[in-house]
Every structure is written in C-alpha cells, then in structure tokens.
Amino acid sequence: MDPVPFTLLLLAGSVAAGFLGALTGLGGGVVIVPLLVMVFGVDMRYAIGASLIAVIATSSGSAAAYVRDGFTNVRIGVLLEVATVLGALTGAYLAGLVDTSVLALIFGGAVLWSAWGAIKPPKPHGPELEPDRIATRLKLDSSFPQKQPDGTKKDTFYRVRQVPGGMAIMYGAGVLSAMVGIGSGIVKVLAMDRVMRLPFKVSTTTSNFMIGVTAAASAGVYFHRGQIDPVMCAPVVLGALAGSLLGARVLPRVNVKWLRLLFATVITIAGVRFIIRGVEGLL
C-alpha cells in the first residue's frame, strides 16, 4: 500500500481507537491490535509493537492528570511495578519464542475477558477493613479525594490488604501485557480492586500510572528485536494520544453505558475471530 494513504487511514483509525478506549475504560490496546491485524493486514508482531507504544502514550497522557488530582497511590504503584516489570520482561521473552497463532489465541482470550469486565457492574467498595500487617509495614494505606453527596471533596482514608496475592497477579498482568501488546488494565484492576481492596478510583488511576512503566520494559525488548516500525508507529501513537486526550475530556459529559455495551460487543467479535485464527494456525 502507498505510505501516504496508509498513514492517514491509520491515523484516523487510531484516533477512534484512543477515543473509544478512553471512554470505555478498556484502553487503546484491545482496539489497535485488531485494527492493525484485521483491517490493515499487519503481522501480529508489528501490531503488538505499535500497540505497546500507543499504550505508553495514552498512559502517560492521562497519568499526569490523575497524579495531579491525588488519586494515584505512588507507593502501591512502585511496589507493584516490581512485579509487572518482571512479568513484562518474561512476556516479551516468551513472545519471541512462540508462534503468532499462540499470540492470536492469547490475545483473543484477553479481549474476551476485557469485554466481560467492561459490561459487568463494578462492585461497591467493602466496609472499613482491619489493618493488614504487610500493608502497614509497607506504608500503603492512604487517602484520596472523594466526592461527597453535597458536592464537596473530602479526603477519604482506605486500607490495603493481600499484598503478596496482588503482586502475584500483577506479575501475570505484566506477562500478558508484554505478550500481546495491551495495557491489561482488566488484570490490574482484578488485583487491586478485588484482591487488594483498593477504592475503584484509586485502583484504576494507579493501574494507569503503572501501565506505561510496564509497557516500556517490553517495548525496549521489542525495539531491539525490530518490532517497532516507525512508519507504522507514528500514526498509531499520535492518533491514540489525541483520541485518548479527547476521550478523557468528553468522558465526564456522556453516559458511557450503552457505548460500553456496544463496544464490548464489537471487541468480543474481534476476540472470537482472533481465537479462531489462532486455532486454525495451530492445526
């Protein structure tokens, strides 16, 4: 394909991917890989490389705002990064060993899981917890500005628990993220929300803060392996960044419930197609 229309079409597609990813909370990766592979006929290995770069861009783009607003728990972020970054190196290494059919299969599974996570209603946060020995020693308990019914914001204290379990899941999140080029926010939210019991707002923003660092570790590996192609990455990065910044702006003003459902359906179809593709490739 001629490089000029390729770049412009990819730019448009990536703006849409970044926009929808931010609005639905699914992240750009689950859209960019199918966009590149199914619409543009790109090899999985290039698609994963470009997607990881877009994941870094969108994470950095929105992390700044959240860090400033005080939602991100930097201590938890750094601590869990030990696990995610190690996982990312493991995943990038493994991805170099397996066939693209295996990658397609794993990607399909991850997409279906993300779609399910997007339509399932979030669980309300539990009652005040007892102090956890490890979390207390690691000084992880903190507070965040929570909106009150009267519209004011009040610093609300929260406790953290199950640090080892959380870290084990985060290692898995790092492996998954690196292997198929997604932020794997769904796994991170599972670890922080369900296992470590962080408030939803804190877990999503802290996860977003970590996603960039995790993706950078594996992107470094892919860069040296030649999976980061500049002509393909440029429109993906710029488009995803612009789209996600736009999405973050629009987010407070729209009802995302239906959009999320529609989007989850679309990526479910993509996920199934990836699984079929993977199975066919292996047979």
Added chain:
Amino acid sequence: MNEQKSNTSTAPAPRPPDAPRQPINQPGSRHILARVITAGTLAAAAVTLLGVVLFLVTGSREPVNYATFDESPGPLATVRGVFRGVLDLDPKAIIQLGVVLLILTPAARVACTLIQFIIERDKLYIAVTLIVLAILIYGLAGGAVH
C-alpha cells in the same frame, strides 16, 4: 447522618491513629511528577509529529508492506542507528527518535519517584524504586531479547 456530614465536610478527614503520613502523595510532589510526565509525552509526540510530516512531504513513495515480519532488525532497531539517521535528517529515524523518547518517559517517571523517596529518606521505597529502575533499564538496554 446529616449532622455528621456537615461536620466532616469542613474538617479534615479523620485519620486512624496508626495511619502513616505519606508526603509522596502530597500536592507538591505530585505536581512535579505530573509535569515530568506531561513534558516527556509532549516532547516525544512533537518529535514524532515532525518526523511524520517530513515523511509525508519528502519521504519515498515505496509501498509499505507489513504482512510478514522481517526477522532481521534494521538499523533503526538500535539507538545508535536512530541517532545516525537523525543526523542524516531521515524522516523515519526522526519518528523513531520520538518513539524512543516516548519509551523513556516512564523511566524518567520512575527516576523522579526515586528522587522524591530520597528527599523523604524513605529507605524501603528507595530500594523498591531502584529495583524497578534496574529491571526497566535491563529491558530498555535490550536484555531478554534472546
């Protein structure tokens, strides 16, 4: 219920007695961290944009084909190759420089966090952050490529 709400909306949040103080999550540190993240991302995006514009205006018209992965990494898969290309004003190398800058932004973010913990003399988290940084640098330097 109502009485309690009007009490707490003006007073600072009640803090359990065993709650640790967390300077790193305080506004001052947060603003520096936020600024580093924003500056790095914008710089990377600007360089990438410059490269794309140059590529579209002056770049070759040779068709792109990404249907199969080229197993042998080209010159733009090393930092040295990227810099050499940038000096030759190769649009692809300029884009790749933007991409490299973008990959480095999170590392700068971790380095900033490290400085904050050093200022606070939080030995435990200085160690944790150093571990993250070491693993990250190992990956960025091309470890685990095999």
